[in-house]
Amino acid sequence: MKVVIxxxxxxxxxxxxxxxxxxxxxxSMQVIGFLDDGLEAESIIYGLPVLGGLASWSDLNENTLFIxxxxxxxxxxLRKKLLEQLGVPEDRWATVIHPTAKIADDVAVGYGxxxxxxxxxxxxxxxCCFASIRAGAILGxxxxxxxxxxxxxxxxxxxxxxxxxxxxxxxxxxxVDGIVVGHYAIVGAGSVATKNITAFDVCFGVPARKVSSTxxxxxxxxxx
Numbered sequence: 001m002k003v004v005i006x007x008x009x010x011x012x013x014x015x016x017x018x019x020x021x022x023x024x025x026x027x028s029m030q031v032i033g034f035l036d037d038g039l040e041a042e043s044i045i046y047g048l049p050v051l052g053g054l055a056s057w058s059d060l061n062e063n064t065l066f067i068x069x070x071x072x073x074x075x076x077x078l079r080k081k082l083l084e085q086l087g088v089p090e091d092r093w094a095t096v097i098h099p100t101a102k103i104a105d106d107v108a109v110g111y112g113x114x115x116x117x118x119x120x121x122x123x124x125x126x127x128c129c130f131a132s133i134r135a136g137a138i139l140g141x142x143x144x145x146x147x148x149x150x151x152x153x154x155x156x157x158x159x160x161x162x163x164x165x166x167x168x169x170x171x172x173x174x175x176v177d178g179i180v181v182g183h184y185a186i187v188g189a190g191s192v193a194t195k196n197i198t199a200f201d202v203c204f205g206v207p208a209r210k211v212s213s214t215x216x217x218x219x220x221x222x223x224x
Contacts, residue, residue, distance in 0.1 A: 001029045001060075003094045006054055007069035008034035008045045011132065015069045015114055016046050018098045025099040032064070036153035057088055068112055071132050071150045074214050076166040077184060080148050083112075083130065093129075110147065140177070152189065162197070173208075184214050 003019055012034055019031040033051040034050065043050045057066055066088055070079045084220065093112040099102065103118040109115060110129035110185045117135045121127065124142035133139070133151045140159040149163050152171040157163065160178040167181045170189035175181060182199030191208040202212040 001065060001094070002032050002035055003065050003067055003096070004035055004057070004060065004062065005031060005067055005069050006035050006057075008039055008050055011069035011071055011114075012036075013046050013117065014103055015067055015133075016048060017097060018096055018114070018116060021117070021198075022096070022099060029094070029096070035066075054082070055085060057092075058087060062100070065092055066112075067094045067096050067114060068130060069114070069132075071148075071168075073150075073168055073186070076148050076168070080166065081174035086175075100197060116153075134171075146183070186214065 005015050016031050019029050031048060033049040034045055035052055035054050035057060037053045039050045041050055041137040042105050058161045068083060072079055072188045074180045082107045090111055095109050095111055095113050097109060097115040098117040100117045101115045103121045107125050109122050109127045112130040113127055114132045116133060118132050119137050121139045122141045125139045127145045128147040130147050131145050131149045134153040136154040137151045140157055142160045143157045146163060146165040148166045150168045153171055154172045155169045156174045158177040161175040161182045164183040165179060166184040168186045170187060172190045173187045174183055175193045179193050179196055181187060181193060181197045184200050185197045186202040187192055187193050187208055188204035191204050192206045194207040197203055201210045201212045202214060203209060
């Protein structure tokens with residue numbers, strides 16, 4: 001399976017290394033390059049070629065699959081619209097899971113999602129499409145991760161937590177049992193969410209408290 005990464009810096013390099021690790025493990029997946037609107041075609045990033053801009057996905061062989069690495073704090077609604085506008089068919093999106101991830105037998109990971117090294121996903125959990133779950137994160141039983149979410153390195157989501165669309169959970173953050181984090185909210189690094197978090201709220205601290213909102217960013221990009 002040949003895979004092209006959408007986005008060539010930051011997250012894109014992490015995804016590239018994960019696919020290389022998969023290739024060493026069982027040869028089931030091979031990364032062949034990047035698509036990135038901000039780089040010149042044929043430039044080399046991390047030993048891989050930039051094959052063109054994002055819209056040039058349709059020029060590639062029909063057997064080529066894609067994985068997005070476009071998560072951006074406070075801009076996930078914009079990134080969601082960008083992916084929708086590209087019009088990539090569902091069956092052309094790859095799902096990339098590091099060989100060291102431990103995923104329960106009854107868990108399905110949605111297309112376009114990325115699961116990094118040493119992630120643990122326990123029984124009953126749901127991971128929807130275009131989610132990014134970073135190294136060492138733990139998803140407790142019956143947790144729900146909606147689409148376009150980012151779960152940072154070593155974050156812990158306790159049993160029954162519900163993470164709605166576009167949420168960003170920072171590194172080492174904890175969401176306790178049964179808590180709902182509303183869509184496009186942010187739980188900052190090292191924070192502990194002990195109460196439900198309203199959509200668009202930016203929360204930090206132990207316990208996590210609202211410090212600002214992402215609504216202003218949404219309006220600034222004419223998204224609401």
